[in-house]
Amino acid sequence: MKFAHLADVHLGFQKQEPLQEMERRIFEGVVDRCIAEGVDFVLVCGDLFHVNIPDMRVQKIAMKKFRDMHDAGIPVYAVYGSHDFSPTSSSAIDLLEAAGYLNKVTVPSDDGDLIRLNYVQDKNTGARLAGFSGLKAGRDVEYYERLDREYLESADGFRIFLFHGAVGEMLQDEISGESLPLSYMPRGLDYYAGGHLHTFRNRSFSGYENVVYPGTLFAGQTADMEENARGRGRGFVMVDFGDRVERVRFVEAPGCRYEMVDVDADGLASEEAAARIRSMVDSIDPTGKVVILKAYGELGSGRTADIDFSAIRKGLLQGGAYHVMIHRRGLTSKEYKTRGESTGTREEIERRTFQDSIANVRIKRADLTGHRGVDLSTKLLATLRHPRPDNEKKADYERRVTADATSKMGLE
Ligand SMILES: [Mn+2]
Secondary structure (H helix, E strand, O other): OEEEEEOOOOEOOOOOHHHHHHHHHHHHHHHHHHHHOOOOEEEEEOOOEOOOOOOHHHHHHHHHHHHHHHHOOOOEEEEOOOOOOOOOOOOHHHHHHHOOOOEEOOOEEOOOOOEEEOOEEOOOOOOEEEEOOOOOOOHHHHHHHOEOHHHHHHOOOOEEEEOOOOEHHHOOOOOOOOOEOHHHOOOOOOEEEOOOOOOOEEEEEOOEEEEEEOOOOOOOOHHHHHHHHOOOOOEEEEEEEOOOEEEEEEEEOOOOOEEEEEEEOOOOEHHHHHHHHHHHHHOOOOEOOEEEEEEEEEEOEOOHHHOOHHHHHHHHHHOOEOEEEEEEEEEEEOOOOOOOOOOOOHHHHHHHHHHHHHHOOOOOOHHHOHHHHHHHHHHHHHHHOOOOOOOOOHHHHHHHHHHHHHHHOOOO
16 A cells, blocks of 8 residues: 655745746646556645635646546545645635545544544545644644644554644754654654655654655745755655555656856956856756856945846846746845945935935936935835725725825826
């Protein structure tokens, strides 16, 4: 018998069309693979979706593939992650459950001090599954402290615990704000199916064998894309089992090909930095690849806007790149540095900040640069700084703010 273990798919994470297409292809390929391999069931350990209610495009992709699994007779067992969690059961996860394509395994009865989780039993294999969803920061610990572990430990048969969160013992070198000790989980179960950490890891401890994170299938945060470009394999986990776990194997999902262009421009003049970026970009073959251009450091002279990133992007796309990502947040300029001093009134600080930022913007229109640009920015900020009052509907608020902003910009 075998099951597949997925987590952190983050459907809907990608915002650019070519990457959305890749995200879809990877997910569909993995589901097709599970069906072709004839798995007995599939586990989804949180963050299937990047947000609890993703747009319809994303829901359709999921609906279709979960239906395929359902039609192939493959049950899916899931817990929420931190991204698709909904305390009121209004997540796309719940839509899949309502359609009968997925089973949430968290069935707690919370009366008194202890939280009791009941196992869900898989009909065909007899495996028992229980789990905890990922909750919003900090609340996990409190729930685990109240978990009736003995109840879960006393059941017999093949037992799986699904969870979404960082287990302290499984951390490698990441700086993680919060983690749970393994001892918070029921002891002696057969498999601990994790989600939340985005890279594959598989370890066993005394009393806790087979603690596994499959990692993300593609990406759920920008740093994942960079790791991909540096050669990290992504995929899911396939587990063969009988009375016990027999084999755990990582199955790599085919993804994109990448080129990483990493430019340290520290101390360079802006023309030198531009030349370095050009020569590095010219030395790669972008054909069919996702190119990640990362520029950082403090320019010794000139403006960051002297580097024409949009022309570089255009050139790469013309050269056949599948997609170009430019990360230049770490690039600053010594000459045009935003003055950090926070003296003066709020208005003075705001004006100064706008002045400094506008100096770094490459644009020819006089109404958007110089003191006119600062005036306009200040006026727009006045419109945008007020949050929606409680008694105003969101749509009305958006309409009012948009109308106000367009009139200040002199647009119709
Ligand atoms: Mn995640």
